[in-house]
Amino acid sequence: MPEMSRRSVLTLGAALGLAGVAVPRAAWSWSPVGSVLGSGSGTDPQWVWDDDIDRIMANVIDTGQVPAVNAAIGSWVHNWQPLPSGLPPELAGFLQGSTAMPAWADMAKLRRAADFNRRKDTYLFLIYGLGGGIMSTVIPREAKSVYWSKGGADMQDRAAKTFSFGYDLSDINAFENSGQFKVTSNKTRMVHAAVRHLLPQSPYWKAVADETIPISNQDILVTFHSTGTFAHKKLKEWKVPMSSADEEAFLHSWQVALHFLGVRDEYIPATWAAAHSQAEQILTPKLAWTPEGQDLAEVLLGLTAQVDLGVTRGFLNVFVRYQLGNDIGDWLGLKRDYVSAATIRAGWPTYIAFREGLLPIAPVGFYMFDQLVRAIAMAFLNRGGSGTTTPITIPDINRPG
Ligand code: HEM
Missing domain, CATH: 1.10.490 (Globin-like)
Structure with missing residues (x-):
């Protein structure tokens, strides 16, 4: 996987609302003083797994x-x-x-x-x-x-x-x-x-x-x-x-x-x-593109688009871009739509303000955002379309190929 340059890390971080770091892939330097324990070994958690249950x-x-x-x-x-x-x-x-x-x-x-x-x-x-x-x-x-x-x-x-x-x-x-x-x-x-x-x-x-x-x-x-x-x-x-x-x-x-x-x-x-x-x-x-991730993204976006509340896949693409930025949107090949993008940029903050009781009148586009929120909630509450709890079971094989 290609290493990201300092500049691209910063741009991506800014798009996600996360600050980038000065040096990509810097050595682990997060202090355990900031942890719930307040102290620790400082070992890079990249080399820490879950020894007892792993062995069992x-x-x-x-x-x-x-x-x-x-x-x-x-x-x-x-x-x-x-x-x-x-x-x-x-x-x-x-x-x-x-x-x-x-x-x-x-x-x-x-x-x-x-x-x-x-x-x-x-x-x-x-x-x-x-x-x-x-x-x-x-x-x-x-x-x-x-x-x-x-x-x-x-x-x-x-x-x-x-x-x-x-x-x-x-x-x-x-x-x-x-x-x-x-x-x-x-x-x-x-x-x-x-x-x-x-x-x-x-x-x-x-x-x-x-x-x-x-x-x-x-x-x-x-x-x-x-x-x-x-x-x-x-x-x-x-x-x-x-x-x-x-x-x-x-x-x-x-x-x-x-x-x-x-x-x-x-x-x-x-x-x-x-x-x-x-x-x-x-x-x-x-963060980086992989073919496996591309496949997974298609399934996840498909799940939400399946909930038929008039929320189109195109609108979902644009909302993902709104949340994650254009770098990730481009990696995943999510189609751009400048009109929807402008509607979301202008309308989403006012939609929230109205929902939170901070605006007296429903903003333009209220219905569209409401349907989006409903579709996602339904996909989530319906547990990804299955409607029932899918029990978590222990696997004993890998994906066969
Ligand atoms: C399985 C949640 C982190 C890889 C699962 C399952 C849940 C879950 C609920 C059971 C569902 C299933 O069997 O498919 C989480 C949560 C995480 C987390 C809440 C962190 C907050 C990770 C990470 C990785 C990972 C970091 C890999 C780098 C997997 C894999 C399975 C799995 C490969 C098994 C899938 C299968 O073969 O069935 N995870 N996970 N998970 N998780 Fe995680």
Whole structure:
């Protein structure tokens, strides 16, 4: 993959609303002092994976126990449920600890985050679905891993499972006993561990990968910045009203989510300022086009266009350009439409102001934006078109080719 020049990193960063860094691919220098732990080794998280569960899942796969594990976790859905029986003792032992809330979790903040997610859900659907979702397709390591793993063969199903994660995290009861997030995130952690064992055995992935083991702690942080940090940036840029308690709570739900995904506490940013500074270092310089990402982008945009509310694919293309900038729009070959682009630039900020009660009269184009927001929300709530929760299961093979 060609390295980006300093200038292109800065232009791209500016388009995304993220500041670029002075030196592309600079060595890791983010200080653990800015983390929820407040201290740490300073080791580059690119070389940190999830050792205990990685070893356990590798053993589950190598000893042919994946079907038994999938059967056992099938009915394990809610946070209140005890661990299912029938798990290998080592795995059960691990999950016993990994489903516990971290000591620094604050339930009052998490409840506020749930309420915030509900109040701002339309913008969040749009930012995650069209912004973060499409940005993930120009994060080469993520796109290549997703494409060449088992789920890559059925992108629609794969997208539906990822929506489930976002849905469970945004749910009003996410971290309560009646919620599902602790279970969903632990299943995801197991899937990631399985993928770390499987993908290095794929000749297709090995031919295109620039790493030996996928999904490092740094990769997970990059995904957080392309979703959570990006959402924070866009909400601020679009002047969506948020109190500082709301902003803090929103970050907190992501902090706990990252912990549950196996990111070490020394890398989890304690504040939005620390998160943005980490994103500047590890997100923007990594963005690039790949054939795998192109394929993935087509599927994701197709999912939203399927919800027939008169939102055309052309309008979606332009809205993606509005959120992610023209560099990414050009990489993905998203058609330009100067009239729609001008309408969005002028109309979207006033649409938000009206929705937030800051404007007395509905602006021109209100209906069009409302339909866009509805279409995205439906694609999201309908879990990518499947209509039902697609259970997360452990893969035991890669994409066959
Ligand atoms: C699987 C979420 C980061 C690659 C999954 C699943 C979820 C998920 C919910 C289970 C759905 C499924 O089985 O398809 C997340 C979240 C992340 C994150 C919330 C970070 C905030 C990453 C990163 C990579 C990655 C950084 C790669 C660089 C994969 C792959 C699968 C997977 C390859 C398995 C697909 C399959 O074969 O079924 N992820 N993920 N994920 N994730 Fe992630």
